[in-house]
Amino acid sequence: xxxxxxxxxxxxxxxxxxxxxxxxxxxxxxxxxxxxxxxxxxxxxxxxxxxxxxxxxxxxxxxxxxxxxxxxxxxxxxxxxxxxxxxxxxxxxxxx
Numbered sequence: 001x002x003x004x005x006x007x008x009x010x011x012x013x014x015x016x017x018x019x020x021x022x023x024x025x026x027x028x029x030x031x032x033x034x035x036x037x038x039x040x041x042x043x044x045x046x047x048x049x050x051x052x053x054x055x056x057x058x059x060x061x062x063x064x065x066x067x068x069x070x071x072x073x074x075x076x077x078x079x080x081x082x083x084x085x086x087x088x089x090x091x092x093x094x095x096x
């Protein structure tokens with residue numbers, strides 16, 4: 001899955017277009033975000049949330065690929081090979 005990004009020209013070169021969002025967090029959630037920033041893992045709130053979104057996009061993409069693989073397996077029907085033969089082939093592929 002390829003993602004298309006939009007860029008705009010600025011005085012410092014090309015920059016990805018951005019959109020400002022307002023979100024509401026509980027005090028506990030806000031404290032968590034602040035703790036993540038204070039730990040040095042992120043420099044600000046926006047960086048934290050962008051990272052969360054990137055991770056969610058990656059996870060969603062991986063889940064979609066898994067669903068497609070499962071559907072491909074279901075669509076292929078019942079195998080004429082034994083479970084042992086299938087396992088041995090899987091082991092051969094893994095070792096290769």
